[in-house]
Amino acid sequence: MKKITLLTFALCFILSFGLAQQKLTSSIIMNIPEEIKNNPLIKDWDTPHQTPPFNEIKTEDFMPAFQFAIEMAEKEIEGIANTGKQPGAPEPPARKPTFQTVIIPLEHAGQLLTKVSGVFYNLLSSNTSPELQALAKEISPMMTEYSNQMYLNKDLFAKVQQVYADKNELTNEEDMILLEKIYQNFIRSGANLDEDQKEKYRELSMKLAKLSLDFSDNVLNYTNDFSKLIKDENQLKGLSQTDLEIAKSKAKNKNLEGYLFDLSQPSYLSIMTYAGDRALRKEFYMAYNARAFKGKYDNSDVIKEILQTRYDIAQLLGFKDYTYYALENRMAENPDNVYQLLNNLAEVSVIAGRKEVAEIQEYAQTLGFNEPVQRWDFSYYAEKLKDKKYSLNDELLKPYFKLEKVIEGVFQLTQNLFHLTYKKSTDIQVYHSDVTAYEVFRGDRFMGVLYLDFHPRESKRAGAWMNSYREQYKMGDTDVRPIVTLNMNFTPSTETNPSLLTFSEVGTFLHEFGHALHGLLSDVTYESLSGTNVARDFVELPSQIMENWASEPNFLKTFAYHYQTGELIPQELIQKLKEAETYLAGYAFCRQLMFGYTDMMWHTIDPKEVNDIVDLERKATALVDLLPEAPGTCFSTSFSHIFSGGYAVGYYSYKWAEVLEADAFSLFKEKGTFNKEVAESFVENILSKGGSKKPMELFVAFRGREPKVDALMIKNGFEK
DSSP: OBOOOOBOOGGGGGSSSSOOOOOOOHHHHHTOOGGGTTOTTTSOOOSGGGOOOTTTOOGGGHHHHHHHHHHHHHHHHHHHHTTTOOTTSOOOOOOOOOIIIIIHHHHTOOHHHHHHHHHHHHHHHHSOOHHHHHHHHHHHHHHHHHHHHHHTOHHHHHHHHHHHHTGGGOOOHHHHHHHHHHHHHHHHTTTTSOHHHHHHHHHHHHHHHHHHHHHHHHHHHHHHHOEEEEOOGGGGTTOOHHHHHHHHHHHHHTTOSSEEEESSHHHHHHHHHHOOOHHHHHHHHHHHTTTTSSSTTOOHHHHHHHHHHHHHHHHHTTOSSHHHHHHTTSSSOSHHHHHHHHHHHHHHHHHHHHHHHHHHHHHHHHTTOOSOOOHHHHHHHHHHHHHHHHSOOHHHHGGGOBHHHHHHHHHHHHHHHHOEEEEEESSSOOSSTTOEEEEEEETTEEEEEEEEEOSOOTTSOSSOEEEEEEOOEEETTEEEOOEEEEEOOOOOOOSSSOOBOOHHHHHHHHHHHHHHHHHHTOOOSOGGGSTTOSOTTTTTHHHHHHGGGGGOHHHHTTTOBOTTTOOBOOHHHHHHHHHGGGTTHHHHHHHHHHHHHHHHHHHHSOGGGOOOHHHHHHHHHTTTOOSOOOTTOOSGGGOHHHHTSSOTTTTTHHHHHHHHHHHHHHHHHHHOTTOHHHHHHHIIIIITTTTSSOHHHHHHHHHSSOOOSHHHHHHTTOOO
16 A cells, blocks of 8 residues: 555645655744754754654654744745735736746745654654544644645645646646646635635635544554454464464553453454464454444444535535546546445456355365355465465465565565665664655665664554655655655564564565655655646556566575575475465455445435444445355445545556456566566556656557556456
8 A cells, every 4th residue: 555655644645736745945044043053853954865864853853843834834825925025015027937948846845844744653653652542633624724824825726727728838748747747736625715715625625624633543542452362372373373472462561461462453363363272263354343332442433424524525516526537637537436446346356256155164174164165264274274275375385475575585585676675774763663765776876764663562553564654756866765654564574583473474565665666766856746746547557556466486486595494495486476466356356346345435425314324334345245244244344445544546456456466567578487588568658757747658558559458357357
């Protein structure tokens, strides 16, 4: 996920449009009040590559830094809006606004605010605290109001309009794309509304920003509140020794005796996949799938308010509903095209998925389980059947996926494909002891800084995402390189074993690394168009294509050595991985389609009709939900992607991008998975271009034609 990034905390998007970061101008430095001159967020960063000085930054530094940075940004915006005007003086002779006098200054406005907010919102996701969460509720309305002040400024918009009216005078395509994006941002942020409507827009945007924060906080707080201490090891039969050691270490860290399990991904999945105790599996399933549903951290009413607020914004701006608003600038263009994709994929995947579920049910019966397979049974019996069919399971594979070796393998893969090298740096400060910083090079050229943050902790939200502290852009002759962060929640090490990843975690690492490559290899002029600043339904192409290498023999043989014996992963094990690639492909498709349909349902329904959230969720997923209902659960209340993560009316994009990536990777398969010409073309036409061209143009430039669905069908073993 691009966490915003893609992956990414939602409020990062409140910032204008890729505001550029650079050293403060001398005029701003001269105006810094004495009381904050030494604030580490304000002063120039005398650090390697101007990376954040995390060791100096304290929570109490953020509010004064935000206040000053917003004040400076507002002055810059007013300066652009009022160029040539003198208070009390007659209007000067009209000077025609131009791309150079309006759009370029707008693109580079708010340098300091971007710098401060980049640190704050990344820490809010990856290393938060009650103090940061409370502070976010104060900062959120400040940021929203700043955004509104800019987009609803009549004088500023008048100048943008004039430049846009003369857009045919531009000869540079990237300039044209930037102008179009900025103009659309103004329109979509209420610039064309009358004064009463603008005031309404202000109220709605402020409300939405707060609600997104509330949703995210509720999910995190609920997740952190749940844990279960198990003292009887017999209750944990089926779990690996590594899983038990991790749970024991968690208990020890809290001065408890026994095994402590929680809702972090490694902990939860170990129970669901391996625990023979069915009641225990059910308890954890119910807890995980009822996150922020009822009780102290209930998101039910928050969802209703978010939906109503989004609907009101869309209507205010002249759209039928929020789907038309959200899809206006995406490849899909409108909800009909999204539903066409979802329905076409459902047509083939439901048939396959039902057969797979029936096979799991039949296999469970051979083991003496004669009840209908429930949701808390599925992963357990699916893993056993996978082992039976392919002699393959996570415990067999994990010894070959020691985290440090996987890192080496991914680094080597990107060196072979894209000529990248990585230099670990102890001089670059990090925000947590779990984090490692790297300098990234392409040949002799410095490409950027990469932070890697792998393991769960209470201060970190769930999932995996990529984000940036700074994005690539060019200022004159200077190419400002990005600072990229990858956050995962992978299996941690124990006192006796290193961190050993599941095969799924290896795929997740490759996925997020694809987003990182999109940021690090960016080579555009404007930050608004840099790296992952592309259409939502295009952003997952670079990430999802990287997952294809996970089972490629030439990749695995570069790093997959048994952490104890040093034995290279056997060819027969790689072959089993390849054979198992389509195992439960139909079920997996249907599960993703469930999220896509639910996302679309929430944003097409009249919010006034949203009463029973669970009932609506069930109706939205009825076509593709292959397992019996589980009363008392509701995944929407923790569906952070769409309610606090920037993917509203965007979850379909994972499947949309799968069509793109499968077709794109078919060229690698045709020419060779390490073919340097194809890889260089992927850099030149996709990874380096960001949003400087339209997505379809970029895809066609790489693939030689528009995408076809055939490769995705073949990849998943579906009949065409």
